[in-house]
Amino acid sequence: MADPIDMYFDFASPYGYLALFRIDAIAGKHERSVNWRPYLLGAVFQHNGQRSLVEQPLKGEYSLHDLERSARLHGVAFKMPEPFPIPTVAAGRVFYFLHDQDEQLARDFAKAAMTAFFADGIDIRPRETVAEIAGGLGADVQACIDATNDQSYKDRLRDETQTAMDRGAFGSPYFIVDGEPFWGCDRMEMMDQWLERGGW
């Protein structure tokens, strides 16, 4: 089997949210597995002096329109949450905690947490909230809360963020396939073609 696709995303990234519901079909078609890698886009933006798309004049308005249109196209429920953007430290730590036990559980958690935020308007900053979401999938709620205070998961999320930055990631979703980077939900079709043709 060929190398997996690395998928970097932030729990508070709306295009990242849409990507979670699109990646399996593309990866499956080309018999690729996917490494789900949440990271902290806030740290990246701070480092690079970037601003969130929706905070920019004109682009912000357009992006909201494009997000709603894209969500309808892909059949994913979406309602721009308030407040936005938010830090996603708790969700990221819980993800890696679950990932160490069960990769599929961690993915289900990512989908559930992002759906809570982007479809149901639930604030996913509190550790209790993300732990409850994980609990709904069968995880131990208290263990999830503990993980958010655990130095090893603090370090893990920080290290994953640093690795992502070192590899050139600056957005969400950001994919790396056989060394080739694809940034954005709107480059997933091109990534699909790249996988189909083995590059060009």
Added chain:
Amino acid sequence: MADPIDMYFDFASPYGYLALFRIDAIAGKHERSVNWRPYLLGAVFQHNGQRSLVEQPLKGEYSLHDLERSARLHGVAFKMPEPFPIPTVAAGRVFYFLHDQDEQLARDFAKAAMTAFFADGIDIRPRETVAEIAGGLGADVQACIDATNDQSYKDRLRDETQTAMDRGAFGSPYFIVDGEPFWGCDRMEMMDQWLERGGW
């Protein structure tokens, strides 16, 4: 026949350049005509406090890579020009001058001028250069030079830029189809789907 597609672009926009070679196939498939509308992205960026993509850290590097990859995919010659970006006042004025005589000639000129810049590395700032490019397509070279000094074409380009901004355009290419905006070469597939399905 349904309403035309409005296509806003700047002569110094690399993704706009790629779009010129892709738009006919999409428009033709859906029996739409296209209004080619060069405008001055420099004025828009200044107004909005935006920066050119390639001037931004990380995004700049990625964008160059993505441009080269996209150009190869679409079979369009591309080599990032130096200096970049440049003001495109002369080319814009000549375009509208030609457009008043012959729409197809103006389109051929746009393709030729952008190919000169993005494939052959020719600086298209000087009015003489753009006039020569138009001359190569049968236009009157001196009349083109005169047009760049003509107040009515100065006003025309400025007004087109203002209209584009009033309609929400902030990038290149920027399309408006039946009131629906599509920003970027990487949204042309979605625009194609939109035309196919009549929205969703």
